[in-house]
Amino acid sequence: MTQLKQANQQAFDKLQQARPAVVGLGLASDVVPGMEKNMLLHAGPPIEWQRMSGPLVGAVLGAILYEGWAQTPDEARAFAAAGKVRFDPCHHHQAVGPMAGVVSPSMPVWILEDENTGKKSFATLNEGLGKVLRMGAFDPEVLQRLHWMKDVLYPVLRGGVENYARQNGGLNLKNMVAQALHMGDELHNRNKAATSLMIRTLAPFLVESLEGSNEPAATLTNLAKVFAFMGGNDHFFLNPGMAAAKLSLQGIGHVEGSSLVSVMARNGTDFGIQVAGLGNRWFTCPAAQPDVLLFPGFTPEDVNPDIGDSAIMETYGVGGFALACAPAIVQFVGGTPQDATNYTLEMYEICIGENQHFTIPSLDFRGTPTGIDLVKVVQTGITPVLDTGAAHKEPGKGQVGAGIVRMPSEAFVKAAEAFVEEYEA
């Protein structure tokens, strides 16, 4: 076996061995490493305020209002333009965020831990679809929901999760992902089964946690609202699922000599990747334009270029790579069930292996394509395919639909050139 193959096998094994589990919830300022008082985290590679896309600008304005750093959208814009916010990618803080991916200091986050390594990762709680902060919306309804999530959802959910963890250890998300794939999810744009599994698992511990709780929000009425919120949001699992993927991929973040892709992320302006053998260097190019099945009332001209850290799901070996598991998703992202299967089959061409834990019933329980190899991408000309949400290009408008997007090639070519420079000798 050559050194490259050995290094890739080592990275692949690390990815497979990770055991991500939810161990609690906390406020970002308390638990996310390096989170500063004036900091907002965002999806994708680094970007300065002047180059931010509409949905990211919208989410930043919303987060500034949510934190109370400004009272109106105009004031919030002036606040950001004056350089009073420190922006940093979620990925630089062991975190991930769907779409705009904005995390502010007082937002509640999931805390995940790898049971093998003790490493941690973080993600916010999912708000639902449509007019939501992560899609760039920031009107009073959005902010009101965010405050409810912090004041009610967070303490109630934290009580249930901590109660579960005390009795069982962390909530094993890897098992949940494996089961959900057999129930019609692909875990990027369809999280209906995973969300249901999570609610089913936590329900008794949530109820039990009310008893003797000192938390003022821990009432039966609030618990009913929490169940209704989680049950009414099929994407509720997406954020902890992404944190599970990030945590698993952190292990391959620095594997000397490996050409496996460890991060793919978009900020609505740029697409960026990181490669196991090249550490935390970003290789970027302009973000792609998704092919979107639009919600009523929107046109293709409304669609912002691709955005979000959720590409971590495909990097993990699910999402677009597991579309064959989710024939029903074509009603949301377009195409036919055969197209969904074809996308999965195509992704085997650029991966070094098949997942040992995540399998596809319709392909005779073949493992999902896992471990994107930079070398295979540039050799075959096949770039990773994602099924993704799509945001309006103007701040404040929210989601316009969902669809399929193929990652742009330029970032892979740049990374391949750097890989040759690093390892040619």
Add this chain to the structure above:
Amino acid sequence: MDSKHAINPLDALLQKGPVVVNMGMESFFHDLQAQEVPVVHVQWRPPLATQGLLQKLQKIGGESS
């Protein structure tokens, strides 16, 4: 055989109609399919990298170029 009566392969092709193998651009495949032309599609894309870069990657991977 009398050359006058030999079958010209091109004539046979035109009499039976072509069967097309399409590589790469999938829209060509769909256009022919819409016109009920027998066609099979082969998924193929040109490599992303230059020949020089590909050779260097092959060398790192221990493959002969």
